[in-house]
Every structure is written in structure tokens, then in C-alpha cells.
Amino acid sequence: MPGQELYQSNPPPDPSQLDDALLQWSVKLDTKNFLSPEELKSVQLFRRAADYIAAAMIFLKDNVLVDRDLIADDIKPRLLGHWGTCPGLNMVYTHLNRIIRKTNLDALYVVGPGHGAPAILSCLWLEDSLCKFLPEYNRDLKGLTRLVSRFSVPGGFPSHINAETPGSIHEGGELGYALSVSFGAVMDKPDLVVCCVVGDGEAETGPTATAWHGYKYIDPAESGAVLPILHVNGFKISERTIFGTMDDKEITALFTGYGYQPRIVEDLDNIDNDLAASMEWALSEIKKIQNAARSGNPIVKPRWPVLILRTPKGWKGPKEFHGEYIEGSFHAHQVPLPNAKNSSEELDALQKWLTSYNVKDLFKENGTPVDEILSIVPVEPEKKLGQKPESYKGYTPLAVPDWHGFCAEKGSEESCMKATGRLLKEVIKKNPKSFRIFSPDELCSNKLDAVLEDGNRNFQWDIACRNKGGRVIEILSEHTCQGMLQGYTLTGRVGLFPSYEAFLGIVHTMMVQYAKFAKMASETSWRKDVGSINYVETSTWTRQEHNGFSHQNPSFIGAVLNLKAISARVYLPPDANCFLSTVAHCLRAKNYVNLMVGSKQPTPVWLSREEADKHCIAGASVWKFASVDEGVNPDVVLVGIGVEVTFEVIAAAALLRKLVPDLRVRVVNVTDLMILTPKGSHPHSLTEDAFEALFTKDKPIHFNYHSYPLELKGLLFGRPLLDRVTISGYIEEGTTTSPFDMMLCNKTSRFHVATAAVESGALHNPKVAVVAHEIESYLKHLAQKEKDYIPAHGEDSPGIFDTPKFD
Incomplete structure (x- = not known):
């Protein structure tokens, strides 16, 4: 043989x-005549x-x-x-x-x-x-x-x-x-x-x-x-x-x-x-x-x-x-x-x-x-x-602390995850027997370690964690985290699943199976409400330049988008204060699959706690501070969806203010992705009037999107005049490089955004049309200079991530 x-x-x-x-x-047992x-x-x-x-x-x-x-x-x-x-x-x-x-x-x-x-x-x-x-x-x-x-x-x-x-x-x-x-x-x-x-x-x-x-x-x-x-x-x-x-x-x-x-x-x-x-x-x-x-x-x-x-x-x-x-x-x-x-x-x-x-x-x-x-x-x-x-009898909602008390000052820098970790620490204190975090061995890497300051992991075979009431289950298997989260949720409690963005997709089909169960449960009269399944997606591709191509994959967003509207909720808060508002909302919400995408690195805090509150309630808003004349009568609308790509939109707006002062730019940020869908297709969808109010009736719109452009095209399908829309997003480029080179490789950098703005703005503004070729050429030149600098020095050029000024 x-x-x-x-x-x-x-x-x-x-x-x-x-x-x-x-x-x-x-084990051996005497089982003969055990039963009467x-x-x-x-x-x-x-x-x-x-x-x-x-x-x-x-x-x-x-x-x-x-x-x-x-x-x-x-x-x-x-x-x-x-x-x-x-x-x-x-x-x-x-x-x-x-x-x-x-x-x-x-x-x-x-x-x-x-x-x-x-x-x-x-x-x-x-x-x-x-x-x-x-x-x-x-x-x-x-x-x-x-x-x-x-x-x-x-x-x-x-x-x-x-x-x-x-x-x-x-x-x-x-x-x-x-x-x-x-x-x-x-x-x-x-x-x-x-x-x-x-x-x-x-x-x-x-x-x-x-x-x-x-x-x-x-x-x-x-x-x-x-x-x-x-x-x-x-x-x-x-x-x-x-x-x-x-x-x-x-x-x-x-x-x-x-x-x-x-x-x-x-x-x-x-x-x-x-x-x-x-x-x-x-x-x-x-x-x-x-x-x-x-x-x-x-x-x-x-x-x-x-x-x-x-x-x-x-x-x-x-x-x-x-x-x-x-x-x-x-x-x-x-x-x-x-x-x-x-x-x-x-x-x-x-x-x-x-x-x-x-x-x-x-x-x-x-x-x-x-x-x-x-x-x-x-x-x-x-x-x-x-x-x-x-x-089947549902759950007792969590006692969620007031997130406003954890906010950072507007104009400072803060990590979305660091701020969220401090909030979650208090959630654990207020809900010691009804809230747990299920994390695939990335809690500290994802900057959520504040939850361990007064608590512990619950790994019973580790003498450091045994019998200490820890609220964190940290095991490398995403499948096990997802299964435990499902069991915990469906029996009346609330959990959170933070993960590296690239590997959350491991539980794609598990999440879909759960969503189908939840859909049928919502249509079954005798089953009561349960807490939402909550995902925090961080260590994103925009800052995974050190781990390389294998750690870059935002596709879980698309997996959630494919769910029924009754279940799917996807949020990309632009800063730490907005992320706090979003987490607090998702922990209180019921029956949903909530996906929150954010950065673990310190990034600018664009909005005060009051502004963040209004922004998250609306799902999107015009950012007047980055817009020309507070966004009135624009030639082009620039839209950021995601922390780092929004930073590039803001940087592009500041750059355009200097290079093309005649170009009228409106900057919009979208934090609730589901608002973009046509009216009636999702509970959060903007009405046509609201969509026009944000994005104008007929002016060019350029989206700088955190994930795959095709996802955004699918969301927008059904909105009128889509030929005016261009989209930049992750196109699976970049390896072990620098943070800004990741933006350049995927054509989401400020130079790419500014070029798109000039090209489309020239269609509506004759003054811009006169200088469009010159400005576009210069922007490409600036991008190439950065591209040359990075391999020569092994890092991004100094000041590239300084907060843009609009003085």
C-alpha cells in the first residue's frame, strides 16, 4: 500500500x-439497576x-x-x-x-x-x-x-x-x-x-x-x-x-x-x-x-x-x-x-x-x-x-454612566479607545454581574486597559486572575469570544467585543447566523427584547502600517451592512467625544448588531461634548469650522467617514483654503453610516430634503471613506444624481510603511482629496477652472515629495499630522 x-x-x-x-x-460507575x-x-x-x-x-x-x-x-x-x-x-x-x-x-x-x-x-x-x-x-x-x-x-x-x-x-x-x-x-x-x-x-x-x-x-x-x-x-x-x-x-x-x-x-x-x-x-x-x-x-x-x-x-x-x-x-x-x-x-x-x-x-x-x-x-x-x-424573557438594561464626564477638551488630542476604556471601567462598576468584555487577546493593544485598573481578567487557570471576579474574557479565539457573547446576550445580559479590525471578519458568518436568529426572534411574539451585540473595531488599516498588509482588512463593515435594516448599525465616530457618545448609545440599545469603528491612537478632538452629542444624534453634520463661509453655497462637498480619513479631509480643506481661496468648500462628517441609504431602506435613512440640505442638490460630492468604496456605492444607490459623487477608500494597498504612506497608497491622503475637490469644483466655479490644472499638478508634486521622503528617512515628514489651522 x-x-x-x-x-x-x-x-x-x-x-x-x-x-x-x-x-x-x-470515570467508572456501577449503573446496574440505578433507576427504579x-x-x-x-x-x-x-x-x-x-x-x-x-x-x-x-x-x-x-x-x-x-x-x-x-x-x-x-x-x-x-x-x-x-x-x-x-x-x-x-x-x-x-x-x-x-x-x-x-x-x-x-x-x-x-x-x-x-x-x-x-x-x-x-x-x-x-x-x-x-x-x-x-x-x-x-x-x-x-x-x-x-x-x-x-x-x-x-x-x-x-x-x-x-x-x-x-x-x-x-x-x-x-x-x-x-x-x-x-x-x-x-x-x-x-x-x-x-x-x-x-x-x-x-x-x-x-x-x-x-x-x-x-x-x-x-x-x-x-x-x-x-x-x-x-x-x-x-x-x-x-x-x-x-x-x-x-x-x-x-x-x-x-x-x-x-x-x-x-x-x-x-x-x-x-x-x-x-x-x-x-x-x-x-x-x-x-x-x-x-x-x-x-x-x-x-x-x-x-x-x-x-x-x-x-x-x-x-x-x-x-x-x-x-x-x-x-x-x-x-x-x-x-x-x-x-x-x-x-x-x-x-x-x-x-x-x-x-x-x-x-x-x-x-x-x-x-x-x-x-x-x-x-x-x-x-x-x-x-x-x-x-x-x-x-x-426568552429578555434582559435588564445596563446602568450606563453619563458619558459627558469622560470627554476630552475640544482642540486637544485623545485616543478614542483610551477614552472608551475609562467609560467601560465605570460601566463595569455599575453593572458588576450583567456586563462583560469578550476580547481576543488584544485588550491592552487596543488601549482599553483602563478596565483592568480596578478589575481583572477572568482566566481561572492563571493564578493572577483566579477567583477575582474579573469582567474580561480574553482568549485568542474570535469564535469563542463571539459564541460566549451570544450566550451571554441571549440570556439577558450585555457584552462588548473589541477586536483588531483585520480579524473581526473571522466571525463574519457567526455574526450573520446570530443576526438571523435575532430577526426571527423579533418576529416571534413571545420573545422579549435583548441587549445588542456590540463590536468595537480598532487597530484599523489606517494605523496598521507597522504590522503590514496582513493586518489591513475593514471588510467586517460590509458584512454588517448586508444585514437586514432591522439589525444593522454601523458607526464611524470621528473623534474620542463622538466615540464616547456612540458607545453609551450602543450599550443602551437593544436587538441590534452594533459596529463601532475608531482609532486607538491619539487624534484631534474636533467637537466639544455638546457638539458631539448633537452630531451623533443627527448622524452627520456640516463642520462649519473647516468649511468656507460656514459651508454656505459650496462649489464642492468633501465628506469624511472615519477617524483618519476625516483628518485628511480637514487637512485638505485647510490646504485648499491657502492654495485656492476662491474654491468654496463644505466639509461634512458622517458618523452613522446608515443615514446615507435611500429613504425608507433603513430607520436611520435621511429624507431627500435632509440629504440635499447636507450634500446640496446638485454640487459635486467627494467621499473619503474608511472602508471599501464599493460599500459606499451600495449605500448611496437609489439617491438622485449619483454621477456627481466620487469616492476614495481602502483599495488594499500598503505594507510595512508609515502612517501617511498608507494614506498615499490608498489615495485617501489630503493631496488626493484636494485634487478631487479642485477637479470637480472647477465645473461650477470659473475662477477655480482657470487655475485647476496648475493646482492639481502642484498637489501631485506635494504628494510625490512625501512619497520620496518616507523611504529616505524611514518616517513621515515632521508635522504632517499636526492639527490643521484655519486662521
């Missing part, structure tokens, strides 16, 4: 020769009923209890759904119910395999949680018929878990995030346990691989706990899973290394006793760790429990068909009998499968579950997994 010659010289280790002592790390006969019967009946309903939901539109032989008309015209994961999800749900009923546990259930909706919906119906939010799904035959027949059809429940699913705080459409969401959900919720099922396909993702470290950021004195269950059923859509090919020793070694106590649950002949004993053991271990921390004697590096549940894919479904295995293979992943409507053989197989559950043992004649099934359902509504308040 290929590569065999390598093995001859360096053979792989024989697994049988591995140290058997390793398996001592895998009554409990065992109830558990088995509940999950049998859940499995039956899940299977029926995929196939049936009528005859939902198979009271008669199935016919083709009983089968849905289009079969959608994922059967393979359902038996495992139902099993875990069943046992959680039993434990909640027995111990009064506060629990949420987070499911990584998002296409396991049939399982979750069947359990929600059995525990009567669907009916609370959707009265048409009563726990009777009529409600069951509606549930089964309306699953995965137009207007019905989708085939995946989403915001319309009671009890859900995570949509598993994109795999990899369930575990990090779960860790975020338990922060500052000391009594909450989130049971998180991670599919063995999902476990192959990079985000999940890092999220296993989440416990290293959970202080058991102040927060709840996550019970991870890795569901190993061996197959993805058409391939074996990595974890499915690992033996017990390998899995034990992996999770022991992560810092867990693994317990492998795989006794299929005794599975309910095995899982019941394992879950009770896990919860007792969690309680032991929490009690130690809360009594003042925390366990250093506690080993939290993790369960490895091994069951066949599509367990109890069809064993095989036409000579191909279904149960325990990838054929069980989606619809095991996909031609049941058109093939009499498959229809017969479906009949045998569904009747194997002995439906009459599960439901009464009126369709309600038998009493034994209901005996393990929690009695108190708020204890039921589908009715936990944390999953």
Missing part, C-alpha cells in the same frame, strides 16, 4: 500497548414517544398515530429533516427532565446538531411547552396532528432549531458554536446548568476545538456550569467522524488533557441506567466544585465532568434496506426511507418502523401521552426546558 515503506522504518504504536492506566481517568423500575419504564416510554413523533414529523401529513395502514397520501410530498441525531437528542432531553423533576435543577438545553429540530419539538410537545407559546399545538391529538403535519412544510416549523423553537438560545445551522454559547450563557448565572450536546461532526470544527477550554474562564463561585455531552454516533452526511474512529483510550486521553473528567456512556443494553447514573454523577461533581469555590476554598484547576455518549446513528430506525445498512451508518443521517411516498417497499418499511414503537402504549385515545410519560416531566412551568425564563 502507498506509504507502507514509511511504516517499516517508523511503525505506528500499537494501541493495545498503550498504558492501560490511562483508562483510570475515565417505575423510573426506568417512564424514561423508556418518554423517549420512545419522542422518537416516534420525531420520525412521524419527517414523513407523515396524516394518519399520525398510524391507526390504519399507511398509504401514499399519508406521506408528505417533500421529505425533509434529519433523523440520525434525533434518538440521541431525545435520550438526553428525557434524562434531563427526570433529573429536573427529581432535584429541581435549573437547566437549559443547547443542541449543536441544529437539524435535530424533530427531536426537540417532539419533547417540547410532550412536556406541554409548545402550547404555552403556540396554543394551536395543544397536547392532544389535534395538536399532535398539527405538529406532525406542519413540520418542515411552508409556513410550518423549519427542519432546524431556531428562534421559533421554545427554550432555544442557539441556532445550529452553522456547526461549531454550541459549546461556546453555552459557556457564555452560564456566566453570572450561579444556579444555571446548561446541558450542551455536541455532535461528533460538529466536534470536528475549529471553533468547537477551542471551546472545550471554556471552563478555564468560568469562576464556579459566581457562575453556573456547562455539562458537555459529546454525542458520538460515528457518521456525518456521508463520511465517518473523527471521534467515531477514536477508541476509549484516545478519547479519554484527549479530554483528560483538556482538563475534564470523562465518563463514557456506551452500554446499549443498559443505556438508560448508564446515562441516568452518569448525569447524576456529573451534576454531583459540578456541585462539589461550586460548593468548594463558594465556601472560600476553591479547587485549583478543577476537573469538570464531560460525558461521551456512544449510540448508533439513527438508533431504533430501519436496520437495513435493499442490502444497505441504515441504522449505524450515514444512510440514517437525513431521511432513511426517502422514497416512501412513491415506493411500496419503502412505504411498507416505514409502516414496520413506526409501528415498532407500539404507539398505543404511548398515547391515549385522545392523543395525550400516557401518565407514565408525564410522570418525569417537571411540574413547575419555569423548570421545563422549553419555558426557562433565561431563554
